[in-house]
Amino acid sequence: MSQPYRVILYHHTHWDREWWATMQDFRIRLVELIDELLDSLEADPEFRCFLLDGQTIVLKDYLEIRPENQERLLGHIRSNRIQCGPWYILPDEFLVSAEAHIxxxxxxxxxxxxxxxxxxxxxxxxxxxxxxxQMPQILQGFGIDNALLWRGTGGPAETFKQEFLWQAPDGSRVLTYWFPDGYYVVDFLHFDNPLKTYEETYGRVRRSLERFAARATTSNLLMPYGGDHRLTDKRMPRLIKQMNEDLNDYAQFEFGTTKAFMDAVKAAGPKLEVRHGELRGFGEDLPHVLPGVLSARLYLKQLNFHGQASLEKYAEPFSALAWRAGKRYESSLLWTSWELLIQNHPHDSICGCSIDQVHREMLPRFDQSKQIAEIVTEKSVQHLNARIDTSGLADGEEAVVVHNPLAWTRTDTACVWFLRSRGIHPRTYVLRDEEGREVPFQAEDAEGRVPMTDQWFYTNVRFTAQEVPPLGYRTYRLAVREKPQDDKMTYWNAIMPSAKFKGSERTTDLLIGAGVLENRFLKVEAQPDGSLKVTDKASGRVYEGLNVFEDGGDAGDTYNYAYPLNDMVLRSDRSARAHVSVVDSGYASATLRIDLDWELPRAITGDRLNRSADYVPFRVATYVTLASESKRIDVRTEWDNTVQDHRLRALFPLGSPAAVSHAESHFDVVERPVAIAETGHGWPETFVPQKPQQGFVSVNAVGKGLTVANKGLPEFEVLDDGHTTVALTLLRAVGWLSREDTLVRQGGAGPQSPTPDAQCPGRHAVEYSLIPHEGDWLEAKAYEQAYEYMTPFYGSVTGRHEGEKAWKEGFLSLEGDHTLLLSTCKKAERSDALVLRFWNTAKKETSARVRLTERPEEVRLVNLKEEPAPEGELELMDDGSFLLQAGGAQVITVQILFPKQAAAAGDIRQKGGE
Known part of the structure; x- marks a missing residue:
């Protein structure tokens, strides 16, 4: 070393908004911290700066208590003595959606x-x-070309440097710094303690620097000073001077910022290794990943799924369509809903690894966010319905409008709720399409809250809506029959021979038999052991042993699943008694109920080494639904969790060995090996075969594929058992926030606090769907079936009125053999433009011709921050369509101006130019 290292020391706090204490407990500490920080900055000009974590919600939480200090606080932020952001909250990356990150x-x-x-x-x-x-692509979309991180990567100092280039699947890169010792560094804490030796003070700092230097790619070193909820250290200017006097042969310290450090590394221009894609590694030298958070308190993940879907798939796109039809765009309401939801996304909140009270307080935020989204959706749909010309309805007829939030034409089951007092039944009512053809439907009692009503009891009318246009709707008419049908008639079709009016007349492709459901695509058979046998009628391939349940002990905590030393894993097909019944039958869909009477160990033993010998009843009820014209089997599983310290999973064997799985992630479908290369024996945290997913996981071998979609069940494992069995985690019940006696992790991950709510007692219901197909998920476009499952039609009712819209219309179409998925449809944040965002599900280039019902005047590529992208304006064809091209795994955002908006935007640009 020809000259001392330049050490940029940044003083910081890492602020968990809620974790081992409640949000209000931590807020009081936060107020004390910022009060002290402001005093320190004003008392000592050499107290250069402080990183108030990477999130701005700390400002909101502080200023609600100390509004009188707003200008003091902002003055220091503007002068760069306090740094914060760019996030609103520091999220867990895997458990929330890509759009939630944006x-x-x-x-x-x-x-x-x-x-x-x-x-x-x-x-x-x-x-x-x-x-x-895809985090590098998301960061680059906001003009951020760097990242600072810790967990999920690392390695020996000889081969793993602290600076590298992190590359997303689309090729986006960010300069990345990896904290060799983590962000929690308090090496200066004991400097003024007379009981500490030189080796415990200056020596400790030097040893840290030597570890950093062994991994450095330049002569610049970054040293954090601070940690979780730590206050300021007013001694820092003096301590830095002392360090510079003592260690001047090795390093020169300066009070600085992470930005200054990253700029210094860039300026040095080192040759850096490129690391690709997901960073979720386990190894001898790696920090804990704490993967059990994927399945801790799964009820939170389910609530989050529905909250995100309510906003992304319904409230935002329907608000945008209603805005194009003349309605005010409720931006403030939508952002209020997003804010409430995202306040549940910090890594200690959505992960389920906090004290019980924290997670109880999350539930109202989920509820309030979804309430806003549902009301905004309903109001937008009512506005759109009012534009449809239904003046041709006869007296007493109503228009049933089915809205499709997805970007392709689809046929699927539609549901519409009517007041139960209406007495709607297919015997007395008739449903017809716009051409007057009768559409078979079924009716069942339903209960619940509907936005903007004070009613509770309803009739759910269910039917197969055919060919509903993309981002569009199709209208049907419901009327009282002139003459009621024979009251002896059954409204379903039987597989077995049946008498007249008793299921004999073939009405749709859906057939029902003894433990059997069948349509023109699939045959589903409930087996005596409670499992499912599915035949894909197009290919003739058979899938057996589906939806068997596996239950094992869990001696871990909210951070890590851990098997007891002497685990006992039970399977429902070997130890439960099954009973099969038909609980719903109709022309649109039918449902089998499979009841499993099972017994499971009550808990683990006091020494946490075994499952107890005390068994208790455990009944699992599975509802298996097949719809007319459907290529998937929808499953709802319910149980009362009467036992503790266990993990419940559903198993789906492909039936053939496969090398890899594919799971939807964030703007990506990630390929992962099935086989385990190394178990991690002796590592600080053993290798964990459970993996994260968003909407689906898929496996295939020798042309046979199986995709399992889910609603808020983010953890799966593919068992290397010769059958390629997908194991979907349905429940993980544990009683401790953190423990230090698990077999799978060295040390604790938080306080050793009991968390009885994390045992998840009481009623549970989970939802998932099975999609058999030929070839792999991409060839079969199984992702479309998965998205149709996760994004049902929105059914609604309107009356007779004039309007300018036809009975069937779509707003958007994507033409061509493409692999694009629509991720968002919303109004632009800073202009009267429409924003559409797509992502390429494939790793190779794709293109589609985009055609809108409303002719655009200008289409421009923008980044995620909705700023003009370098590629600029897209060419509009004579018919108003435009070509959208995307590289492999690329996210494409377009901003669309329509004639009046384009003229206004032109005026603004012209004035700006003048």
Missing amino acids: RNLWLGEKMAEKLGFTNQDIGYIPDTFGHIS
């Missing part, structure tokens, strides 16, 4: 705009439990 960064931006400062452009994600593959 909205999170947008909320951080909006907070900065509201308060009048600029966020730091640093990709600060120091403590998330692993990192998604």
